[in-house]
Amino acid sequence: MNEKVNAIINKYNGDKGQLVSILQDIQTEYYYLPKEALIQVSETIGIPASRIYDVATFFRAFSLEPRGKHLINVCLGTACHVRGAARILEEIERNLAIKRAETTKDRKFTLETVNCMGCCAVGPAVKIDGEYFGHMSSDKVDNVLTKFE
Amino acid sequence: MSANTNEMPNKLCSKQDLEALQKELINGRKSDRVFISVCNGTACHPYGCAQLIETFKQEISQQDLGNKAELRITGCHGLCEKGPIVVIQPGDIFYQQVKLEDVPEILRETISKGNIIDRLLHTDPTTGSKIVHRHEIPFYRKQKRNILGNNVEINPTRIEDYIAIGGYTALAKALFEMTPEQIIEQIKRSGLRGRGGAGFPTGTKWESCRHAPGDIKYVIVNADEGDPGAYANEGLLSGNPHSVLEGLIIGAYAIGANQGYVYVRNEYPLALANITTALNQAQQLGLLGENILGSRFDLNVSITRGGGAFVCGESTALMASLEGKVGEPRAKYVHTVEKGLWDRPSDLNNVETWANVPVIINKGADWYRTLGTDSSKGTKIFSLVGKISNTGLVEVPMGITLREIIYDIGGGIRGGKKFKAVQTGGPSGGCLPEKFLDLPVDFDELTKAGSMMGSGGMIVMDETTCMVDIAKYFLTFLEEESCGKCVPCREGIKRMRQILNDITEGKGGEEDIDLLEQLSATLVDSSLCALGSTAPNPVITTIRYFRDEYEAHIKEKRCPAGVCKALISYYIIKEKCPGCGLCVKACPQDAITFIGKKKPVALDESKCIKCGACYDVCKLGAVGRK
Numbered sequence: 001m002n003e004k005v006n007a008i009i010n011k012y013n014g015d016k017g018q019l020v021s022i023l024q025d026i027q028t029e030y031y032y033l034p035k036e037a038l039i040q041v042s043e044t045i046g047i048p049a050s051r052i053y054d055v056a057t058f059f060r061a062f063s064l065e066p067r068g069k070h071l072i073n074v075c076l077g078t079a080c081h082v083r084g085a086a087r088i089l090e091e092i093e094r095n096l097a098i099k100r101a102e103t104t105k106d107r108k109f110t111l112e113t114v115n116c117m118g119c120c121a122v123g124p125a126v127k128i129d130g131e132y133f134g135h136m137s138s139d140k141v142d143n144v145l146t147k148f149e
Numbered sequence: 150m151s152a153n154t155n156e157m158p159n160k161l162c163s164k165q166d167l168e169a170l171q172k173e174l175i176n177g178r179k180s181d182r183v184f185i186s187v188c189n190g191t192a193c194h195p196y197g198c199a200q201l202i203e204t205f206k207q208e209i210s211q212q213d214l215g216n217k218a219e220l221r222i223t224g225c226h227g228l229c230e231k232g233p234i235v236v237i238q239p240g241d242i243f244y245q246q247v248k249l250e251d252v253p254e255i256l257r258e259t260i261s262k263g264n265i266i267d268r269l270l271h272t273d274p275t276t277g278s279k280i281v282h283r284h285e286i287p288f289y290r291k292q293k294r295n296i297l298g299n300n301v302e303i304n305p306t307r308i309e310d311y312i313a314i315g316g317y318t319a320l321a322k323a324l325f326e327m328t329p330e331q332i333i334e335q336i337k338r339s340g341l342r343g344r345g346g347a348g349f350p351t352g353t354k355w356e357s358c359r360h361a362p363g364d365i366k367y368v369i370v371n372a373d374e375g376d377p378g379a380y381a382n383e384g385l386l387s388g389n390p391h392s393v394l395e396g397l398i399i400g401a402y403a404i405g406a407n408q409g410y411v412y413v414r415n416e417y418p419l420a421l422a423n424i425t426t427a428l429n430q431a432q433q434l435g436l437l438g439e440n441i442l443g444s445r446f447d448l449n450v451s452i453t454r455g456g457g458a459f460v461c462g463e464s465t466a467l468m469a470s471l472e473g474k475v476g477e478p479r480a481k482y483v484h485t486v487e488k489g490l491w492d493r494p495s496d497l498n499n500v501e502t503w504a505n506v507p508v509i510i511n512k513g514a515d516w517y518r519t520l521g522t523d524s525s526k527g528t529k530i531f532s533l534v535g536k537i538s539n540t541g542l543v544e545v546p547m548g549i550t551l552r553e554i555i556y557d558i559g560g561g562i563r564g565g566k567k568f569k570a571v572q573t574g575g576p577s578g579g580c581l582p583e584k585f586l587d588l589p590v591d592f593d594e595l596t597k598a599g600s601m602m603g604s605g606g607m608i609v610m611d612e613t614t615c616m617v618d619i620a621k622y623f624l625t626f627l628e629e630e631s632c633g634k635c636v637p638c639r640e641g642i643k644r645m646r647q648i649l650n651d652i653t654e655g656k657g658g659e660e661d662i663d664l665l666e667q668l669s670a671t672l673v674d675s676s677l678c679a680l681g682s683t684a685p686n687p688v689i690t691t692i693r694y695f696r697d698e699y700e701a702h703i704k705e706k707r708c709p710a711g712v713c714k715a716l717i718s719y720y721i722i723k724e725k726c727p728g729c730g731l732c733v734k735a736c737p738q739d740a741i742t743f744i745g746k747k748k749p750v751a752l753d754e755s756k757c758i759k760c761g762a763c764y765d766v767c768k769l770g771a772v773g774r775k
Binding site for chain 1: 191192194195196229230232374375376377378379380383384415416417419420453454455456457458459470471472473474475478534535537540541572575606608610614619622623626629632643727735737743760761762765
């Protein structure tokens, strides 16, 4: 972990102003923010660990818990909401037997929601590992999830 | 897809260098080549545009059309509803919903022989006739695409494309023919107002920042488009990033700033990638960095990614986030143009505001003023979404009516349903009913009606949208996004959301509407930043214009739109049900029983969790909701 995190910090020249970007890169690497990595960032760039914790828990993009292999993002933007996004979310929750912001026991899926992904035209939209699925309906959920089994 | 750095033109050291390069690029374009513009915008991705592009590439080489046709991978074309979109130039031929198997035919027929493929054309919804040319399609006809129009002409990852259509000439004009004061004067005269939503006059903001004491100043692009249901900034930043950058450089020169930031929402991977590429290219060409075009003006720009916090669209919160801190706003006794980022004078403008700047410098403030209303000049980009036929990104002149946007451009309500409301301004805006359809869209008119311009979300709602649910939706969103620093916002929104929750669950009391109004007034008066003070808008407007829906929920325990789960039930319409059993399979609760072939199924209400799976799966309309 040491070297990877150092490489990320060096990419931003240890700039304190780039803390959010540094955390994002760490999360891209580990899918979440491991405690040891945050302590290392704190010690290397000289920001108290308490403030890093503050930032890491403030922004909804960050997770302090390990996440699953596949990340599901259900869009809850207004355009998707009026087209029934809440029902898509409920169906996925039922299908995987987890609630939003949770990870399945087998660590296969993490279910999260986003406020808009910029593809309102095809709402309700779901994104899994960067792949977009538009015009979702509750009866399509199972088929889409099976693709990632 | 990104431009190969080896092919980049030489660094430009003067205005003449830029002009020479532009000439060279334009000459290179004046060939007999046919351009096939394929939309690679974010909304076309779920339709599989990436595969479509690959297929075009393979097919062009297979049919040996490399000398005749050139593929142009572009940003958003606007009519996202009908994606993937392919436009063929010259000729402006518009093909929609193009499938992989259509590609060989397009090349063989249209590119090689000049024949039009009827099947792929747009159908005029009123006359039913096929339309060949893009500019004749009703969706585009009433628009004024001053800012977005270039999306279809350029590959956003190629700076050469942008220069070939006149890109960076406004920058050269500003640097060599105008003083900073003259630029500010032009922007002020143009009447440009902040496109982030509040509509503050841009020129005045620049002037204050220029005159603020201090040697070090900053310019910032606000690309943290957090409004749910708005992707106007995304479409612009990913489709034409150089136009935003050019505006930023001109602004920095006018204000006297040598450091700029682009704060991009991390949920927009394409916009992030394209602005990063644009920045690197501008740097390599000498349009950014030290001594820009030999003018002795320096500007460095860096990109910062947001962390998914709505409040960071607020200027002071965004600046705190840029400093690596938690994105909490502060009270603005001292404006950010005097003390902003790192306590230095900082000018923050929205993506769309910056993209308007090169247009104003090139064509002049007087030209710009000819579009729009008395108080709002120019155009505005909206993401027209929700229950509308033509979902997409539209750019309209200020002063156009809501009716023209929704019916003429948007093609009316989907599925022949009845219009109920249009929501603008995101969670800070309001819902306007039918009687406002002839309202001219500008900053002040929308505010007078109780909504606001906002950054560009325009969500259309029909009779199946519950207005109490919408109010609850926005407050749930804001409750999560409130930073928690001030009490009125943190506690007020929470209480209001709880009251709305009760109403939608049939537990509302007669006094609830009054209570919501009282809390709203408190939030407006005492919140620290605009997130809190505008949070009640969705509630205030829905109570004002749709009071009957609130009363139906409270007094009759009924949701007229059929949305609020606790107040609705599903049932089988026996006359329509052929007993196919699809709903039986779809039901997660085994609440529906198969009786026999050609016999209607039976639904056990006591087992039903109202998930709506049967309703979604039945294509015969045999599942009812009341």
